Amino acid sequence: KQEVTQIPAALSVPEGENLVLNCSFTDSAIYNLQWFRQDPGKGLTSLLLIQSSQREQTSGRLNASLDKSSGRSTLYIAASQPGDSATYLCAVRLLNRDDKIIFGKGTRLHILP
Amino acid sequence: GAGVSQSPRYKVAKRGQDVALRCDPISGHVSLFWYQQALGQGPEFLTYFQNEAQLDKSGLPSDRFFAERPEGSVSTLKIQRTQQEDSAVYLCASSLDRGPRQPQHFGDGTRLSIL
Numbered sequence: 001k002q003e004v005t006q007i008p009a010a011l012s013v014p015e016g017e018n019l020v021l022n023c024s025f026t027d028s029a030i031y032n033l034q035w036f037r038q039d040p041g042k043g044l045t046s047l048l049l050i051q052s053s054q055r056e057q058t059s060g061r062l063n064a065s066l067d068k069s070s071g072r073s074t075l076y077i078a079a080s081q082p083g084d085s086a087t088y089l090c091a092v093r094l095l096n097r098d099d100k101i102i103f104g105k106g107t108r109l110h111i112l113p
Numbered sequence: 114g115a116g117v118s119q120s121p122r123y124k125v126a127k128r129g130q131d132v133a134l135r136c137d138p139i140s141g142h143v144s145l146f147w148y149q150q151a152l153g154q155g156p157e158f159l160t161y162f163q164n165e166a167q168l169d170k171s172g173l174p175s176d177r178f179f180a181e182r183p184e185g186s187v188s189t190l191k192i193q194r195t196q197q198e199d200s201a202v203y204l205c206a207s208s209l210d211r212g213p214r215q216p217q218h219f220g221d222g223t224r225l226s227i228l
Contacts, residue, residue: 104155
């Protein structure tokens, strides 16, 4: 059974710092991995999607990497801003169940002004 | 509409009551998904529709949970005889078609509180 784990569960950093969020998954038979952002009381917004054949994706100050063989992904946020405060969720799409997404519990990020 | 719309945004019910949660997917989206997100947890898959056909309901926690999409557009998630453990945010997502390359677009959810 695929399990997705995110570390740390919560993180507070001063504005301007670079930071890394970690995600690990137990079964490397994935189609892709996706990072989402969730603001309080809101749904999920997709940030970056990495196909299983890719190593990384970049969008603005965000960079996500994927090491499928070791079951790990990282989300790097450069020059953090208070507006980055949110919960970040990692999710994998199963290779043999292409309509099901397995989510981690998320990392609650707070950027201190 | 421009995005996935869910109603109501908040629902409070007494234990034992029945509730119905509505999801309006993005126009033209064939696939529709329901997820349950407990406090402090990630979303967990409940069920999936392709048009009006419910292709996967393996995530529904009990037979008190029922979902339908009779005309292949709007979907309703019904919970009968609600229990306190049903308290959660229920998220709906839609995608243009089936397949892992199609991104899922999420609504803002319905926050259900069972007293």
